[in-house]
Amino acid sequence: MPREWFLDYFTPPALDAWQRAQTPDITAQEVSFLESVLLRTAAPARLLDVPCGEGRHALGLAKLGHHVTGIDIAADNATRAQLRAAEAGASFDFVLGDMRNLPGDAPFDGAYCWGNSFGYLPRAETRAFVGAVAGRLRRRARLVIDTATVAESLLVELSRNSWTRVDDELTLLLECEYDVRASRLDTTYTSVLRDQVVDRRTAHHFVFSSGEIVDMLAAAGFETVDLLEDLEGSEYALGSERLIVVAERR
Numbered sequence: 001m002p003r004e005w006f007l008d009y010f011t012p013p014a015l016d017a018w019q020r021a022q023t024p025d026i027t028a029q030e031v032s033f034l035e036s037v038l039l040r041t042a043a044p045a046r047l048l049d050v051p052c053g054e055g056r057h058a059l060g061l062a063k064l065g066h067h068v069t070g071i072d073i074a075a076d077n078a079t080r081a082q083l084r085a086a087e088a089g090a091s092f093d094f095v096l097g098d099m100r101n102l103p104g105d106a107p108f109d110g111a112y113c114w115g116n117s118f119g120y121l122p123r124a125e126t127r128a129f130v131g132a133v134a135g136r137l138r139r140r141a142r143l144v145i146d147t148a149t150v151a152e153s154l155l156v157e158l159s160r161n162s163w164t165r166v167d168d169e170l171t172l173l174l175e176c177e178y179d180v181r182a183s184r185l186d187t188t189y190t191s192v193l194r195d196q197v198v199d200r201r202t203a204h205h206f207v208f209s210s211g212e213i214v215d216m217l218a219a220a221g222f223e224t225v226d227l228l229e230d231l232e233g234s235e236y237a238l239g240s241e242r243l244i245v246v247a248e249r250r
Helices: 012-021 024-038 056-063 075-088 123-134 210-219
Strands: 046-049 067-072 093-096 108-113 137-147 161-165 170-179 184-193 196-206 222-228 243-249
Touching: 012 075, 012 170, 012 184, 012 196, 024 056, 024 108, 024 137, 046 056, 056 067, 056 075, 067 075, 075 093, 123 137, 123 210, 210 222, 210 243
Parallel strands: 046 067, 046 108, 067 093, 108 137
Antiparallel strands: 137 243, 161 170, 170 184, 184 196, 222 243
16 A cells, blocks of 8 residues: 555546535535534634645635635645635635644634545554644634544445446446455545546545544544534434544543
8 A cells, every 4th residue: 555645646537526526515515514513603713624625615614704724735626726716706725735734823713624534644643633633723622523434334334346426427436445454445446437437546544433533532632522424413323324523622
């Protein structure tokens, strides 16, 4: 496994597929959820989005009046964020950089790590990341983590090979292997666009149990407020398709 696979993974073919899957309705629902769980008052807040991708959540929150700093390592996402901002008539502070090197302009009123990126780093680096986020948040500020690669979701019934239809033109073949020594999911994505294979690349996610995440957050100075399985606030359970963690800095 290339240890830092994410350094060159997020180029146009992968980003185009992800953009097709994340419709405006999905983004609007997620932005509404984030605002509702992160903020205690109606006043504009300073928020940290890490990693921010092309800024779909950051721009949605910026349009609601919040000041958002987003950090992402992909240069193509920086370009896309600029285009999205021009189209949205809003802006946020995009920092081209590594999630392991967070901006120093603390404190923030809230932070979120959305879209499966929580598992990009090995265990020691993930613990360091959580600690770094804690150090940039105000007391009682919240952190939201969204992941579908948590053990209680992923390993109950791991599908080694599956097809996912993104839209009428794009279908993805997912070929999965699980490294038991590293507790790591290795997934090769093959993109089939209009019956033609247009891209093939592999991503790697370290898999944490929900309890491991709670312990990691506690060690960094957070109290876990909620473990949810969806945006409606349903409680997370064994076999849920995703985990949304809401934690508060003590």
